[in-house]
Amino acid sequence: MVLLVLYDKNNGDHFRGGIISWRPLNSTPSGSSAQILIHQRYFWNRIWGSFSPPYCTETNVAAQTPIPVYEAMICLKNCTSSTYPSGGLSTAMTTTDCQTNVIIQSWAGERYDTLNLPLTTSITIGYQSSAWMTGLYIRAPSGAWSIVNRLNLGLRPDGYINTSPVTNTLPVVFYQRGVPVAHVVQMADNDATDILQCRWSNSNSGTNYNRIDECGCICSGLPAGTVLTASNCTLSFTLPTANIYYACALQIEDYYNTAATSPMSSVPIQFLFYAYVASGGACPQRPQIIGARPNRACIGVPYGVQLNETVIVQTYCPGQTIVDFVTSSPYGMTHSAISNPSANTWVMTLTWTPVVGQSGPQGFCAGALDNSSLQSDPWCITYLVDYTSPDLIRPKLVQGSASPVGTVFQNQSLFLIQATSLVGRPTRNSTIIRFKDADTNATVLWYDAGYAPNIIYTGYTIVITTNYSWSPGKFYYVTMDSGFASGSEFCHAESTPITDPSFWRFNIWNPAVSSTTTTTTTPFTTATVTTKPTSTTSINTLLTTTGIVITTTTPITTNATATTTSPPTTAAPTTMGLTTSRSTTESTVAVMYPKDLELTCSQALALMTSITYVILAPGYAVVLYAAFVKFANTFNPVNINAKQRHKLRLQHILEPREAFELLRHH
Template identity: 25%
Template sequence: MLKYLLLLTTLLSSCNTSHFNGGTIRWVPVDGCDATSPIEVTLIQTYIWTLARVACPTIGSSITPYAGDINSTLTCTANCGVTSSGFIPPSIIGICTGKSSVLGLSYSQRTDTVNLNSNDLFTASFKSNTGSFYRLLNGLSSTSTSAQWILSMVIDLQWLTNKGRINTPPVAMIVTPVAILVGIATQIQIPVGDVDSDQDVRCRWSVGTEECADVCFATYIPPGTILSTDCALTITGLVINDWYAAAIQVEDFQDNTTTVALSSVPVQFLIRVYATPSYSLPTLTSNQSYVDVDVGIPFTTTLFATNYGGTSVSISSIIIQTTFFGATQGSLIQETTNNSLYSSIVSWTPTSPQVGIQILCALAVDSFGTRSQKAQAAHHRRQLLQPLQAQPAHHRRQLLQSLQAQAAQHRRQLLQSLQAQAAQHRRQLLQPLQAQPAHHRRQLLQAQAAHRRRQLLQSLQARKCIRP
């Protein structure tokens, strides 16, 4: 299974209004345990644009939107009115989180908080205005044509009695454009996750004018393309330089037997077809593939890119895309002891509303536009491992050894911590018991057991919103 191979020469847009390159939108309840109106809900919009049409003055500044999008908002498009009365449509103009002159892309993200009412249920969408289009795409005839877009998510604040909380929708992220080799069946695994780990996450094609507009399956993607419910897309590129669009809904369900989704969020991305590159792709690795991080504690990870194109080629950029706001990226540094190795540090201080699964995707691009396979990491109590099959054999061995070493180290650290805690707890428990007469020891033991039960219940209530 090959994944995300890219030989990029130029990115051209022959139509001034063709500037959209996909994205994703999602929502998160700030406190899923509280169903009292008003309910704070965070909205996260992540989009990719053609750099020549949507400029990024500096990382961290507002993007310069295309003229037709200046007044665009994330708008209620279904069940509007009583069940969306607190929704105030936010702008789609976000903060520039990255750009690549080689890829010709700019990346933006925007986070807003709205106050909604208990049991609100409606659809919010970002759709193109008249005259605004995706970059030119290829249909079955491989003739480049313009296509309008819409991304839609269902916001459902109904209380789940059997779960004891408001549902939190799944999260998805993918670096666009994904590159595939012509004539070769390629599997693209879409990174998804759900903080409600007891639920089932599935993918399906977006359908209809209210979910995908002009890019519904299979208008701008080969009809033989297969999307499995576990979010793996298998596709074969037909013609070199073709551009395809994949419009997908990521949904969560009560369990693997139910057919009615609890929530639905979109992810749309582009795929481009390339010939086999003339030299090995750059590789991208991280010193951390998955990790738990704490609210308010600064987190850093280092991304390493290796160039295999020789002295005439260099790594031009490492691009990141995240499901969370606030990540910053340091400068690209070429190592002095190994001129083929480059690095960049990513920093992030999580906030309380960001608790849950978060995904960081990254890719390296060299001076000729050759792209690495993507790298991804998940944070906050969930593990999303890169498919080993996506790597060459020697890379698979290296990655597997690294993961095994990390797992062994994690087990040792966890065991040591538990043993230390258990020993300390035994000492603390034993000392007051030994100092008391027998009947006092029994009373103290009963009191401690009751206190422990209360602590456990409070912990469960905090985690699962159980009402006593």
């Protein structure tokens, strides 16, 4: 502690933000207390804490070197409601990221602590000290920092213990000076029905939810006119001054429903923006992280198994190279050197073996920096440790997990595929299923699973209905983006993307070439014999999920010749299809091919149509005759005139009678 204080005096700008969150290990209450896992993540100046070069490097990340910050996160308000340790929790971090870029110079770390706390706990915990880094666009002279969290274990209206929201960020996010920005802060919640809102941290301890100064010297640290959209935590602003840092301090809070007026917890997130002016030789387009996972993906991973994740970056100009990554990682995750496997493509590989203590959500964020200090948009994904992502099961030709496969009709409109676990709709849009032409790889049909009403998720099955006229004889295949099948836990762990053209493939029956019949004349002593595939009680692998025999666009015909004792005058019919050579004494069982089925059905249909007409025609004639007679009687002018004359006659008869009755009564 003495060394820390001495160093603080010599280097008073080491704090650069952080995050505090928590969750119960079991959200179902049992007894009067619960085990709570508390997570702290902080960003520091890379130079601070190292009394002489070399400063922190990737070696410290691999070795999980402690960051020597021997202070404490303590209880700040309503402490008597809990058994939270009076001395607080240590803030000594395990190194997770070390950014060597001269502008960033960040040393990041995190730690987890498990406490057994009573369900009466409703406290504000936080880490307060000094000093925030100097050189900020807005910074109070004190330089003090305050980052606080509300830990409330009172049971939710649904009877469970609450889980706080989670978030992640890069320590420094680069944006160009004078250019309007819309920056989204990631936020998620294990209680999937909760309403999440974010707000500005503030120092008004009399009115804010935490009842304490929430942001120290960096309250309102962004330029005037900055707009915060609470529902999706989007910041809209323009950075006015270049080569300077801007501090951002927010609180993310969860509400039980839209009617709730008080949040159930409050998670702080503090980080930096940096404004730059692009150099004259800079590429007009910033680099972008393009995969292998989409931004905001959620991936289930087991603990104890090594994960290898690839971060792929696209550059857009000659001479534009990726020189560094700024990252925010779970502890134990290492970052490879940057490689350039192909033109305009840059790769960094993440290697990580999660441990039991990391069970639950673990966030990772990255931003790629080019040689002009242009930074890509932040790219963040969430790993759910000890959760399993649903996997789409590879279709098989017969009795498989998807339908249809093999040969289908031109009007095929129903497609379905199964997963290894319960699935639901993706939580984000731009999760696409594509039907592609196998010859050209062109997309002929696509749907966004984030909202498309013709994609239905039910149990383990995804059903897709289409309205498309497929081309006869064509082959097609299906691809699906990451997360097309999403799990049911937390941020809905995603299925892996399907890009293999052989994964789900089908072709369209072409009646013009799939079946024809020919007749040939042969000598008396020989005959042409054709056999066809025979279906027995065992599975016939020549059949598809639609029951149509597999075909290709090039039918095959084989004519076999055999000697007979009773020569016919003509050869047996030859059907284009699979054939083999056999003796004529063998019995064969013919399989009806599509063309044969068409001919047979058309004969039966013609016969039934004739019989039906013969039976129903007399009845139709009677009905039509009666209708015409009725029509003629109703609208015949002679009948109409007769009715009018009859009406006038009745009037002449009735009028004298009515007059007589009137006189009689008077």
